[in-house]
Amino acid sequence: MTSFNGEAILETKQLSKRFGGLYAVKNVDISIRPGRIHGLIGPNGSGKSTLINVITGVYTPTAGEITFKNEILPPERASVRMERGMVRTFQTSRLFEELSVIENVMVGAHCRTKSGIIPILLKTRGVTAEEKNVRERAEYWLDFVGFEGDVCQKAKALAHAPRRIVEIARALISEPDVIFLDEPAAGMNPEEKLCLMELMCRIGELGNALVAIEHDMKVIMGICNIISVLNFGTKIAEGTPTEIQTNKAVIEAYLGEAKKNA
Ligand SMILES: Nc1ncnc2c1ncn2[C@@H]1O[C@H](COP(=O)(O)OP(=O)(O)OP(=O)(O)O)[C@@H](O)[C@H]1O
Numbered sequence: 001m002t003s004f005n006g007e008a009i010l011e012t013k014q015l016s017k018r019f020g021g022l023y024a025v026k027n028v029d030i031s032i033r034p035g036r037i038h039g040l041i042g043p044n045g046s047g048k049s050t051l052i053n054v055i056t057g058v059y060t061p062t063a064g065e066i067t068f069k070n071e072i073l074p075p076e077r078a079s080v081r082m083e084r085g086m087v088r089t090f091q092t093s094r095l096f097e098e099l100s101v102i103e104n105v106m107v108g109a110h111c112r113t114k115s116g117i118i119p120i121l122l123k124t125r126g127v128t129a130e131e132k133n134v135r136e137r138a139e140y141w142l143d144f145v146g147f148e149g150d151v152c153q154k155a156k157a158l159a160h161a162p163r164r165i166v167e168i169a170r171a172l173i174s175e176p177d178v179i180f181l182d183e184p185a186a187g188m189n190p191e192e193k194l195c196l197m198e199l200m201c202r203i204g205e206l207g208n209a210l211v212a213i214e215h216d217m218k219v220i221m222g223i224c225n226i227i228s229v230l231n232f233g234t235k236i237a238e239g240t241p242t243e244i245q246t247n248k249a250v251i252e253a254y255l256g257e258a259k260k261n262a
């Protein structure tokens, strides 16, 4: 992991993404620092997932810059961004259903393995030592995230909450500098959410930067050091949980959403 001593490790400048006539993300400046839990909130459709998709290389930006570890990033695939040290989980679960829990986590190590993950999963000769190492690391991260079930069961057998934490283990195994979680608490019960909050704090303590999109305000306000708020693709506020809870523009954005859903 790279040390950035509290300086921003990732910055966006005037980052925009347009789909046809719609700006999903518009002129967003955001600064991500190591050791901080950075919340990203905003009403439905405000551009949170798109912002992460653009940063992690899923989409190419329409305009703007992304600086990571002091380097302005060229357009490049998500897999290259991952090799650089950015990982993410998706809003909807994306495990390989027919692979076991531990194999799913091992897949996350592929950008750091010499042989690549396919030979390891196929148990090709010559990769035994590396496989052992990757397997041990997968066990370590499964333990770290608090996975308690059978690591040999297929992913398709998992309930919702264990599924989400296995995805977090899969992200952590690549030892990222920045980890993005897209709505990790969605669909969890209050007890599961508490475990997740505790896990997110421990991830923050590892020294990497954690960025979490989340609708559950208890989760966000409970653990974030800083929160950025999007509305219609634009950053409308940024600050500590206390500042955000009393910010007029934020309250109005959410009241607008409440009216829309009424
Ligand atoms: N691939 C796409 N093609 C066209 N429009 C898109 C695409 N992805 C997102 N959008 C649009 O961009 C806007 C922002 O969507 P995005 O998914 O980023 O919002 P969000 O803040 O993550 O919302 P939610 O809280 O519902 O997940 C929405 O209007 C959405 O319909």
Ligand SMILES: [Mg+2]
Binding pocket: 048, 049, 050, 091
């Ligand atoms: Mg989203």
